[in-house]
Amino acid sequence: MAGVQVANVSRSFGAHKALDNVSIDFADGGFYALLGPSGSGKTTLLRQIAGFDFPDAGRIAIGGESVERVPVEKRRIGMVFQNYALFPNMSVADNVAFGLSVRGEPKATIAAEVQRALDLVQLGKLGGRKPHQLSGGQRQRVALARAIVTKPRVLLLDEPLGALDKALRVDMQIELKRIQREIGITTIFVTHDQEEALTMSDRIGILRDGRLVQEGPPEEIYDRPQSEFAATFLGDANIFRGDATGSGIKLPDGTTIAASTGASVPAGAKASCAVRPERIRISTGAAEPDPAGANMLTGQVSKRIFAGNNSTYFVDRDGQTLKVIVQNTGAERLAEGEPVVLSWSPDSTVLVAAA
Amino acid sequence: MADQLAIGSRRGLKPALPLLLPAYLWLTVAIFLPLSAMVFFSFMTDLPLAGKEWAFTLGNYAAFFSQSLYSTLLFASLRLGLEVTLWCIVIGYPAAYVLAKVLKGRSREAIFLLVILPFWSNGLVRIFSWAMVLREGGILDTALNAVLPFKINIDLMYSYPAVIIGLVHSYVPYMVLTCYLTLQAIDDSLIEAGRSLGASRRQVLWRVIIPLSMPGLIAGAALIFVPVVGSFMEPRILGGRTGTFYGTVIEDQFVAVFNWPLGAALSFILLAVVLIILALAAPVLRRAA
Ligand SMILES: Nc1ncnc2c1ncn2[C@@H]1O[C@H](COP(=O)(O)OP(=O)(O)O)[C@@H](O)[C@H]1O
Numbered sequence: 001m002a003g004v005q006v007a008n009v010s011r012s013f014g015a016h017k018a019l020d021n022v023s024i025d026f027a028d029g030g031f032y033a034l035l036g037p038s039g040s041g042k043t044t045l046l047r048q049i050a051g052f053d054f055p056d057a058g059r060i061a062i063g064g065e066s067v068e069r070v071p072v073e074k075r076r077i078g079m080v081f082q083n084y085a086l087f088p089n090m091s092v093a094d095n096v097a098f099g100l101s102v103r104g105e106p107k108a109t110i111a112a113e114v115q116r117a118l119d120l121v122q123l124g125k126l127g128g129r130k131p132h133q134l135s136g137g138q139r140q141r142v143a144l145a146r147a148i149v150t151k152p153r154v155l156l157l158d159e160p161l162g163a164l165d166k167a168l169r170v171d172m173q174i175e176l177k178r179i180q181r182e183i184g185i186t187t188i189f190v191t192h193d194q195e196e197a198l199t200m201s202d203r204i205g206i207l208r209d210g211r212l213v214q215e216g217p218p219e220e221i222y223d224r225p226q227s228e229f230a231a232t233f234l235g236d237a238n239i240f241r242g243d244a245t246g247s248g249i250k251l252p253d254g255t256t257i258a259a260s261t262g263a264s265v266p267a268g269a270k271a272s273c274a275v276r277p278e279r280i281r282i283s284t285g286a287a288e289p290d291p292a293g294a295n296m297l298t299g300q301v302s303k304r305i306f307a308g309n310n311s312t313y314f315v316d317r318d319g320q321t322l323k324v325i326v327q328n329t330g331a332e333r334l335a336e337g338e339p340v341v342l343s344w345s346p347d348s349t350v351l352v353a354a355a
Numbered sequence: 356m357a358d359q360l361a362i363g364s365r366r367g368l369k370p371a372l373p374l375l376l377p378a379y380l381w382l383t384v385a386i387f388l389p390l391s392a393m394v395f396f397s398f399m400t401d402l403p404l405a406g407k408e409w410a411f412t413l414g415n416y417a418a419f420f421s422q423s424l425y426s427t428l429l430f431a432s433l434r435l436g437l438e439v440t441l442w443c444i445v446i447g448y449p450a451a452y453v454l455a456k457v458l459k460g461r462s463r464e465a466i467f468l469l470v471i472l473p474f475w476s477n478g479l480v481r482i483f484s485w486a487m488v489l490r491e492g493g494i495l496d497t498a499l500n501a502v503l504p505f506k507i508n509i510d511l512m513y514s515y516p517a518v519i520i521g522l523v524h525s526y527v528p529y530m531v532l533t534c535y536l537t538l539q540a541i542d543d544s545l546i547e548a549g550r551s552l553g554a555s556r557r558q559v560l561w562r563v564i565i566p567l568s569m570p571g572l573i574a575g576a577a578l579i580f581v582p583v584v585g586s587f588m589e590p591r592i593l594g595g596r597t598g599t600f601y602g603t604v605i606e607d608q609f610v611a612v613f614n615w616p617l618g619a620a621l622s623f624i625l626l627a628v629v630l631i632i633l634a635l636a637a638p639v640l641r642r643a644a
């Protein structure tokens with residue numbers, strides 16, 4: 001097992017910069033999610049680490065050993081492909097055995113290791129089947145067993161759950177996490193599903209247009225996004241744009257919003273504030289007053305979506321639609337068209353430099 | 356395939372009959388009738404032309420077994436078929452691989468055109484242009500002597516290698532096309548998966564790519580082997596005196612000696628031998644594919 005260091009890696013296809021000076025330190029034994037919209041360079045980054053493609057500039061090390069000149073087959077990585085890439089002409093057991101057999105391991109060892117790997121992914125009895133006789137979830141497990149049976153130093157997964165339906169995906173997320181913990185392998189997991197990234201990983205790296213936007217534990221990125229993009233891509237956020245005041249921003253209509261977390265932006269510069277929808281209190285304004293110093297805005301409910309355990313209110317305010325999520329506590333529900341007061345603490349407000 | 360057959364039999368053939376009728380009519384007229392006539396001829400003593408006397412006989416078939424010349428030539432032709440097929444694999448498979456997996460876009464189209472070109476040129480033109488290249492004082496001879504500092508004589512004309520070269524050139528496009536089709540259907544991620552599991556390029560080739568492209572290799576081999584065993588044009592023109600093969604003997608019976616019954620009988624013996632070889636090879640090939 002080993003960590004992976006990516007330092008200042010760039011890769012261009014023609015004039016297009018697919019990776020632009022990306023540096024990430026993947027800790028030994030960690031579960032790392034690479035998150036980003038389609039075309040942001042996630043696959044390209046994974047392919048540089050795997051060795052299917054080579055960076056124009058920068059360094060990549062696995063377990064402290066520089067691998068720029070090491071071909072794929074010598075890097076001792078395990079890879080799970082989005083389309084599984086199982087060998088259609090081989091049985092499940094032969095697929096899993098492939099990596100051991102090209103190494104020339106003795107037959108008895110191979111058989112035992114293959115059985116162990118298949119048991120680990122709970123497919124112990126299906127070794128004799130051909131890939132086309134399996135369901136999507138089962139193929140996924142075979143691909144995983146095949147990737148880990150060779151005891152690789154790093155496990156690379158490129159949107160491995162993208163082709164599965166929602167229920168199966170959640171099962172596989174739990175399963176994948178269990179297996180990863182059990183063998184303690186450094187795992188780099190590419191996804192464009194923010195929920196998947198949040199629930200599964202120890203750390204998340206957000207990519208956009210080939211650049212690393214932010215990197216850190218899920219809680220940190222969620223609570224303290226460093227850009228509008230990070231705030232809106234990982235979870236939902238209301239964004240206010242205005243001029244920095246030193247302790248928050250001033251909106252074009254003169255309203256001030258106080259923020260006590262986030263970047264320090266010099267007064268007068270353009271800046272934005274991000275607020276999570278579940279941090280905002282919504283009321284008719286008649287009830288108990290908000291604590292002193294709270295941010296406060298008025299608006300009108302334009303739409304309410306009831307989702308059982310919570311409700312989402314869309315509130316129109318000065319040409320902007322804000323989103324507020326309220327837990328279902330049995331309290332009185334607000335009607336569409338009703339004038340409302342929104343309030344939230346400066347602690348829940350993150351200041352970011354303007355995009 | 357099996358599914359389609361199952362559906363066909365469940366619904367019965369009747370509704371499909373109007374659709375199949377033209378095809379069956381065509382098969383009857385174009386293949387069954389002439390072939391039956393040839394079967395008939397092969398059992399006759401002479402052609403029933405100009406009021407000549409004729410009778411039924413097994414003598415045409417007996418001739419094959421009584422004269423060792425025919426079986427010797429048949430073996431030579433089978434060997435020719437095997438050699439040409441092997442050369443087509445050696446040349447055609449790598450070409451198909453490069454076309455399917457290495458080249459992209461424009462250059463792929465251009466090379467493809469070059470590969471298909473022999474298909475579009477007339478067979479005789481093709482063979483005679485080889486004759487111009489291969490003969491002494493021909494293009495190859497002149498070119499090599501212009502480049503090399505010492506004098507060499509290249510006269511491949513009227514030799515076994517000339518026959519092989521001509522046949523391989525005529526038939527290699529079949530191998531390229533059938534292999535190209537199976538190779539380009541192999542997902543690149545399978546190759547990458549193999550590499551990521553520690554297999555070298557060579558191991559991926561032998562364990563993944565070749566097994567998966569076996570159907571194309573087999574189809575190409577069958578498409579080449581069968582006609583080459585019966586070929587007569589290339590052996591005659593490029594082989595000269597060394598170019599006597601089973602196919603040229605059959606051709607002689609039809610165009611020179613006018614012994615159609617013997618020619619027909621020899622053809623059916625060839626057909627039977629080829630079918631037996633394919634039947635024997637089938638189980639082995641099916642396992643490979
Ligand atoms: N082999 C390639 N040739 C040309 N452009 C490529 C190649 N691979 C990726 N790209 C481009 O690089 C960008 C990033 O691609 P990719 O890493 O696949 O994105 P993601 O996996 O995040 O969706 C895309 O704009 C894509 O078109």
Ligand SMILES: [Mg+2]
Nearest residue numbers: 042043044158
């Ligand atoms: Mg991708």
